[in-house]
Amino acid sequence: MISCTVRYEIDPDKLAEFEIYAKAWLTLVRKLGGTHHGYHMPHEGPNDIAYCHFSFASLAEYEDYRTRMWxxxxxxxxxxxxxxxxxxRRFDRSFTKPLFEGATVDELGL
Structure with a gap:
């Protein structure tokens, strides 16, 4: 699995417009085969930074999504x-391999 994190710099005076955009992509990523983990909107701290996280089974599936979305x-x-x-205002993407399964300290031999 590969996860994409998008860090957005948004116009804080256009938060409502960004939220409309975000709500659309929550559905669109799912429609195109991904799993969306949500948008994280400004609350405390900087008022112009938002994040979203979504995953695909592989980088190849993500690349297929990028082609089909156009x-x-x-x-x-x-x-x-x-x-x-x-x-x-701007955005950047980073890709990570998510870790979803935990284990007890005993299972890990700690």
Missing amino acids: DDPECLRAYEHAKRTKCI
């Missing part, structure tokens, strides 16, 4: 909303 009319509408409202 042909999907709903994805294009979501991107156009962000462009038109200028709610996103």
Whole structure:
């Protein structure tokens, strides 16, 4: 599994517009085969930083998603909303391998 974390720098005066964008992508990622782990909106601390996290079974599946989203009319509408409202100033992506299964200290031999 591969997870993508997107760090957004958003316009704090356009939080409502960004939230519309985020709600659309929660559905779109699922529609295109991914698992969305949610958007994390500003609350305490910086008022212009938001994050989202989503996963695909493999990097190849993520790359397929990236190709298919450019042909999907709903994805294009979501991107156009962000462009038109200028709610996103910039963003960057990072990829990680998630660890979801824990173990007890005894099982780990600690």
